[in-house]
Every structure is written in structure tokens, then in C-alpha cells.
Amino acid sequence: MKLVASLTSPYARKIRVALAEKGLPFSLEVDIPWLAETSVPDYNPLGKVPALVADDGEVWYDSPVIAEYLETLGGATLIPADRLAALPVRQTEALADGITDAAVAAFLESRRPAGQQDSASIERQITKIHRGLAALDRRLVERKGMAGANLGLGDIAAACALGYLDFRFASLVWRSTHPELAAWAADVLARPSFVSTTPPPA
Ligand SMILES: N[C@@H](CCC(=O)N[C@@H](CS)C(=O)NCC(=O)O)C(=O)O
Structure with a gap:
């Protein structure tokens, strides 16, 4: 699993914290979406971080959707199942x-x-x-x-x-x-x- 994120994005921080709290392994690809050479649009057509590349190749974006996806992977429960x-x-x-x-x-x-x-x-x-x-x-x-x-x-x-x-x-x-x-x-x-x-x- 790979997280595409900038180190200053508060939305990306939300997901990095969620991953850490859940104890889920991931690699971090630092990318600043404001730079001309950014690759973020390759992952998210909206050109925003965070974007998460799942192990099955699916790419999830917008932090609430990523957070929802993480719940399917186990670890500490951050969103009640009910x-x-x-x-x-x-x-x-x-x-x-x-x-x-x-x-x-x-x-x-x-x-x-x-x-x-x-x-x-x-x-x-x-x-x-x-x-x-x-x-x-x-x-x-x-x-x-x-x-x-x-x-x-x-x-x-x-x-x-x-x-x-x-x-x-x-x-x-x-x-x-x-x-x-x-x-x-x-x-x-x-x-x-x-x-x-x-x-x-x-
Ligand atoms: N609703 C999105 C917001 C993401 C967002 O706006 N990220 C900013 C960084 S803090 C960004 O990538 N901005 C680049 C742009 O708007 O072109 C989320 O929760 O993931």
C-alpha cells in the first residue's frame, strides 16, 4: 500500500495518523501537488493529496474515502461499524x-x-x-x-x-x-x- 502525500497537508496527516494508529504498513511517496513536476494527477484527477494506492492497484482519494477504506483492512477501529x-x-x-x-x-x-x-x-x-x-x-x-x-x-x-x-x-x-x-x-x-x-x- 502506498500513500501519496505532502508533508504539510493536514488531510494527508489525518491519513498518516490513521495508518499509524491502526498499525497498517505502507510506503510514503512525498509529492507536492503545487509543483509543475508533480505526479499527483496520475493518481487523483483532482490533483490533490492524499491519494492511497491499495495493494490491489485501486487508487482511493479524498481523505474521508481513504479513511473508510482503511477500516476494511483491520487494526484499531476508528469508525464504528454501526x-x-x-x-x-x-x-x-x-x-x-x-x-x-x-x-x-x-x-x-x-x-x-x-x-x-x-x-x-x-x-x-x-x-x-x-x-x-x-x-x-x-x-x-x-x-x-x-x-x-x-x-x-x-x-x-x-x-x-x-x-x-x-x-x-x-x-x-x-x-x-x-x-x-x-x-x-x-x-x-x-x-x-x-x-x-x-x-x-x-
Ligand atoms: N477534501 C480533500 C482535500 C485535499 C486537499 O485539498 N489537499 C491539498 C493539500 S493540503 C491539495 O492537494 N491541494 C492541491 C490543489 O488544490 O491543487 C481531502 O480530504 O483529501
């Missing part, structure tokens, strides 16, 4: 991925030349991040799709979103406004699966 029980986990994953989507969009906009940046668009994305963090905080308190007895996909996606904020938006200081989320994240981000997938210095 469809109804899986829904809160998937909801937390969607919320966390949405926070990540907003952060990626704001980051990309902020990298445009100063005169070409759309500050209203950046603000709109930052507002989504703040609303998303408040919702994540509530889901943590209510134990909805995260912080159950065992680490699940909701927890992994949430911690990857928070890790990405630390990586790209250190100025956001979410820890002081969300102390419970911060305490929870400190534990999760200290796990070997997260430590070994920390993005390299920007």
Missing part, C-alpha cells in the same frame, strides 16, 4: 475538515501578492474557523464523535485541524478562547502518531 453510531464521528470529521478547508483557503489567499489579496474573503474564512472551533468545543464537551474511550477518526481529524492552525495561523491564539479543546489537544498531539507527522518548519 452506521448510526458512525454518524457523529463522520460529523466531527466533516466539521474538522471544514475548519481545515477554511484555514487552507485563507492561507492561500494570504500568500497572494499584497495588492491582489481579497481581505473580505480572508475574513470570511477566519469567521468560519472561529465558528467551527466553537462547534468543535461543544462536540468535545458533549462527547459527540470525539473524545470517547478510544481515539477515533473524529478525534484525528479535529487534532489535525488544530495542528494546521498552529502551523499556518499561530496568531489565531485559539487555546486561550477554547481551554478545554486546548487541554484535550495537548494529549492527542503528544501521541507518537501525531509527533511523527508534525509538519516540517514552514
Whole structure:
């Protein structure tokens, strides 16, 4: 099994953490989709990482689909097998991925030349991040799709979103406004699966 990923992608980190938590062997092919010489479109027509090449040759992409596929391979259960029980986990994953989507969009906009940046668009994305963090905080308190007895996909996606904020938006200081989320994240981000997938210095 081969994972095509960049080392800074929070979506790819979600899958690398899931693979590590499940104890599934894989090889990592580092590829940066923004470079002209990228091979990512050979795996995913959308040109995005992560993409997973299964042992039977099938290629899976979009991290939620890859996560679903990994559940078929065994290892620790990250998504409950029961469809109804899986829904809160998937909801937390969607919320966390949405926070990540907003952060990626704001980051990309902020990298445009100063005169070409759309500050209203950046603000709109930052507002989504703040609303998303408040919702994540509530889901943590209510134990909805995260912080159950065992680490699940909701927890992994949430911690990857928070890790990405630390990586790209250190100025956001979410820890002081969300102390419970911060305490929870400190534990999760200290796990070997997260430590070994920390993005390299920007
Ligand atoms: N919904 C996708 C998002 C993947 C994604 O946007 N990956 C970024 C890297 S962080 C990418 O490959 N971007 C390249 C591009 O948009 O062309 C997933 O969950 O896998």
C-alpha cells in the first residue's frame, strides 16, 4: 500500500495518523501537488493529496474515502461499524475538515501578492474557523464523535485541524478562547502518531 502525500497537508496527516494508529504498513511517496513536476494527477484527477494506492492497484482519494477504506483492512477501529453510531464521528470529521478547508483557503489567499489579496474573503474564512472551533468545543464537551474511550477518526481529524492552525495561523491564539479543546489537544498531539507527522518548519 502506498500513500501519496505532502508533508504539510493536514488531510494527508489525518491519513498518516490513521495508518499509524491502526498499525497498517505502507510506503510514503512525498509529492507536492503545487509543483509543475508533480505526479499527483496520475493518481487523483483532482490533483490533490492524499491519494492511497491499495495493494490491489485501486487508487482511493479524498481523505474521508481513504479513511473508510482503511477500516476494511483491520487494526484499531476508528469508525464504528454501526452506521448510526458512525454518524457523529463522520460529523466531527466533516466539521474538522471544514475548519481545515477554511484555514487552507485563507492561507492561500494570504500568500497572494499584497495588492491582489481579497481581505473580505480572508475574513470570511477566519469567521468560519472561529465558528467551527466553537462547534468543535461543544462536540468535545458533549462527547459527540470525539473524545470517547478510544481515539477515533473524529478525534484525528479535529487534532489535525488544530495542528494546521498552529502551523499556518499561530496568531489565531485559539487555546486561550477554547481551554478545554486546548487541554484535550495537548494529549492527542503528544501521541507518537501525531509527533511523527508534525509538519516540517514552514
Ligand atoms: N477534501 C480533500 C482535500 C485535499 C486537499 O485539498 N489537499 C491539498 C493539500 S493540503 C491539495 O492537494 N491541494 C492541491 C490543489 O488544490 O491543487 C481531502 O480530504 O483529501
